Amino acid sequence: MSINALLDEFKVKAATPKQQLAEYKAQGKKVIGVLPYYAPEELVYAAGMVPMGIWGSNTKTISRAKEYCATFYCTIAQLALEMLLDGTMDGLDGIITPTICDTLRPMSQNYRVAMGDKMKVIFLAHPQNRFEDFGLQFCVDQYNHVKADLEEVAGRKITDEDIKGAIAVYNESRALRREFVKLASDHCDVVTPTKRSAVLKAFFFMEKPAYIEKLKELNAELAKLPVCDWEGTKVVTSGIICDNPKLLEIFEENKIAIAADDVAHETRSFRTDVPTDEADPIMALAKQFANMDYDVLLYDPKSSENRRGEFVANLVKESGAQGLVLFMQQFCDPEEMEYPYLKKALNDAGVPHIKLGIDQQMRDFGQASTAIQAFADVLEMQK
Numbered sequence: 096m097s098i099n100a101l102l103d104e105f106k107v108k109a110a111t112p113k114q115q116l117a118e119y120k121a122q123g124k125k126v127i128g129v130l131p132y133y134a135p136e137e138l139v140y141a142a143g144m145v146p147m148g149i150w151g152s153n154t155k156t157i158s159r160a161k162e163y164c165a166t167f168y169c170t171i172a173q174l175a176l177e178m179l180l181d182g183t184m185d186g187l188d189g190i191i192t193p194t195i196c197d198t199l200r201p202m203s204q205n206y207r208v209a210m211g212d213k214m215k216v217i218f219l220a221h222p223q224n225r226f227e228d229f230g231l232q233f234c235v236d237q238y239n240h241v242k243a244d245l246e247e248v249a250g251r252k253i254t255d256e257d258i259k260g261a262i263a264v265y266n267e268s269r270a271l272r273r274e275f276v277k278l279a280s281d282h283c284d285v286v287t288p289t290k291r292s293a294v295l296k297a298f299f300f301m302e303k304p305a306y307i308e309k310l311k312e313l314n315a316e317l318a319k320l321p322v323c324d325w326e327g328t329k330v331v332t333s334g335i336i337c338d339n340p341k342l343l344e345i346f347e348e349n350k351i352a353i354a355a356d357d358v359a360h361e362t363r364s365f366r367t368d369v370p371t372d373e374a375d376p377i378m379a380l381a382k383q384f385a386n387m388d389y390d391v392l393l394y395d396p397k398s399s400e401n402r403r404g405e406f407v408a409n410l411v412k413e414s415g416a417q418g419l420v421l422f423m424q425q426f427c428d429p430e431e432m433e434y435p436y437l438k439k440a441l442n443d444a445g446v447p448h449i450k451l452g453i454d455q456q457m458r459d460f461g462q463a464s465t466a467i468q469a470f471a472d473v474l475e476m477q478k
């Protein structure tokens with residue numbers, strides 16, 4: 096298959112979660128919705144069910160969810176509920192609701208109340224102190240609760256061998272996505288920001304073996320091309336999610352490519368593999384959570400050293416980008432509170448950046464377009 100045909104296929108998959116859910120159900124499969132962040136999806140796969148990511152929507156409007164949510168909740172959390180209420184995700188057999196931020200904690204209860212008996216709502220609390228033995232044990236206990244709930248939905252036991260098999264599949268998908276991100280930068284004339292986003296987004300909806308097969312094919316085809324002689328500029332993107340095609344098209348219009356990302360929905364979600372030298376696979380999953388680093392949403396006992404800010408500034412330099420674009424989700428406390436530290440690290444390192452305020456109900460891109468256009472001129476001077 097040609098590169099363009101493969102990219103088109105990912106684009107269709109990224110845009111059609113509802114249809115894919117219907118297909119899985121028609122095939123007699125059970126499907127579990129997985130909300131952000133860091134749910135051990137491997138357990139869903141290990142149970143023989145299909146995990147589907149739920150990260151809100153760029154096309155829906157908050158309506159029914161208003162009944163359950165304070166207006167200052169981010170649109171990702173509200174639109175995830177909207178999709179559960181308006182029938183978009185009808186057919187799910189359950190959802191996993193992690194509770195890593197101050198919005199998701201109360202939202203987990205809103206999802207539970209709103210769904211009633213319609214589906215199994217599986218609560219997941221990650222430990223704040225994830226490194227010490229007690230933190231790891233807490234995480235193992237939580238994951239065992241999730242496992243028990245998934246077994247109830249699946250109607251079968253999940254064995255250690257099932258989980259080890261799932262870990263191998265997920266680690267492979269992570270390695271392939273890391274490889275893809277590098278190839279996308281080398282071939283940014285072919286893998287434009289909208290196409291890059293679609294490939295990474297499709298992961299959340301497709302069955303993982305099918306996704307792995309397609310991405311292997313795409314990576315192999317991309318690797319055959321000579322590295323492109325890019326005449327435009329490159330940035331690193333940062334934030335929770337930046338999958339809005341209309342916003343990403345503005346980058347393309349201004350010849351800005353994406354060299355790498357520090358985005359929760361993208362690289363942050365596949366940066367860290369699950370260790371394979373652990374006898375207990377649930378402990379291996381807990382250790383993966385402990386090993387995650389440089390993440391706005393995770394506790395860093397050394398945060399006063401601004402390690403994360405420096406990490407992101409280095410990412411810009413190492414990836415060959417000229418600057419950074421921060422997509423700041425409205426009402427996202429963790430990202431907003433961390434911004435002054437990121438800004439300081441970028442300024443100290445001489446990395447230009449812009450902060451674009453966004454949310455998933457954004458329909459007017461005029462202001463963003465002007466800001467990106469002006470930033471493109473600044474980046475040109477950095478080349």
Ligand code: SF4
Pocket residue numbers: 131169170171172196197198199335392424426427428429430
């Ligand atoms: S966007 Fe921010 S506030 Fe909303 S769910 Fe994610 S981390 Fe929480």
